[in-house]
Amino acid sequence: MKITDFLQWSSARLEELGVESARLQSELLLEHVLKEPRLELLLNQNRDLTDNEQKHLFGLVERRSQREPLQHIIGATCFCGLEIRVSSSVLIPRPETELLAEFAWKHLSREYSSRNSPLTLLDFGTGSGCVSIAVAVNCRKVHAWAIDVSQEAIEVARANAECNGVGGRIQFIQSNGFSSLPNGLQFDLIVSNPPYVPHGEIQGLEPEVRDHDPHVALDGGFDGLDFFRLIAGEAGAFLRSGGGVMAEFGDGQNAAIREIFEQHQWKIDCIEEDLNGTPRFLIALPSKSLKDLR
Ligand SMILES: C[S@@+](CC[C@H](N)C(=O)[O-])C[C@H]1O[C@@H](n2cnc3c(N)ncnc32)[C@H](O)[C@@H]1O
Known part of the structure; x- marks a missing residue:
């Protein structure tokens, strides 16, 4: 042949x-x-x-x-030009999330161009580590923490960071929500692509996603918004003065997410679209002072 x-x-x-x-x-x-x-x-x-x-x-x-995903068969995917190894323990990084990573490194490089000390990032729900790794590769002043509830994901992410030469600048820890982050840590930016599929929609997804992505990476609770409530409620305590949150969300969640963040006293800085022109990313700043938020 x-x-x-x-x-x-x-x-x-x-x-x-x-x-x-x-x-x-x-x-x-x-x-x-x-x-x-x-x-x-x-x-x-x-x-x-x-x-x-x-x-x-x-x-x-x-x-x-x-219908096993190509990325699982090959064992890797390309994210922001980097090779990211994947397994059934982590969500396969999606092309739209490359934009989230790019917004994050551009924001940090622009907002803190004159800072000599490290720029600090928290990657909430790191999965394969793709977002924090891409940010650390593209912004050499970044020192990141990356958390995930899945210990298997943390191990994949740590190995990916090593392979991409940024293992020394990202601290990976297993954590359910913010619960295992050491007290007193504060970040310039919290970035997240949290699980956001409504629980009842998971069965209707393509087999590659439904049967091969970990459900813990997809399931955003009854309406898909559980993690936005968690982040809006708790992230403020982990931000430095002037810091903000960037998060990816699903189709049609724009209005609900705005409402959740506004209810928790955040100011929506902007909503950015993905390459199809669909609202996809929230950038929010706490509208209260850090003192009030704690
Ligand atoms: C949509 S995936 C995103 C993975 C990766 N950041 C990306 O963009 O490809 C969401 C991640 O959140 C993690 N996660 C789910 N529940 C969590 C929780 N309670 N606390 C922390 N991480 C959680 C999942 O394990 C998964 O890795």
Whole structure:
């Protein structure tokens, strides 16, 4: 079998089973198995595949056709240009979250350009660590804490930080909400992509998400808003004067989230859209002084 035959067969098989971007996914599986850049492989489509390569590829196409995510099969994904390893213990980082990380490092670099001491970030619900790692890589003055209720996720995140050269600037701890953060810690920015899917909608998600992302990373409670109530209620005590919160939220949650933060005395600085023009990110500042919030 030649590369061209494999691509034709695999694309047709995956497409027939409802997998999106079947041709691209087939090319990425090929790149993974042959360990050569995709574009080079596409220029050599008449190359014969060895028996071992074919066997390996057929196995991976079978896994993908069972709707196992490509990122789990490959074991990694790309986030803000960085390689982030993933497993079934962590949410696969989503492209829209790259914008959240970018807003965070740009905000910190801009607001504190003259500060010589470290800029401090808390990543709430770090998962694979993608957000705090991307911020630390792009803003060398950042020292971060990253928390997650899942110890397995913390281990994946810590390994990702090491691989991306920022392990020394991110402190990872397992924590249910803010409960295990040492008293007295205060941050310039708290960033979060919390679980925000309404509990009752999880069963209706695509199989790749429903059956492979950890439910603890998806489930935002009855209306999807539990974690925004938690953050709005408790994050203020962990902010330095002038600090703020940046959070990603789901489709149609804009108005409810504004209301939650306003009820907890936050000032909404702005709501930013994702690349599709859908409101997706909240940037809020406590409107009371830190003294009043504690
Ligand atoms: C939507 S995922 C985001 C992961 C990662 N930050 C990203 O953007 O890809 C939400 C994360 O929140 C974590 N989480 C869920 N409940 C939590 C809790 N009570 N306290 C802290 N983290 C929690 C989950 O384990 C999961 O890793």
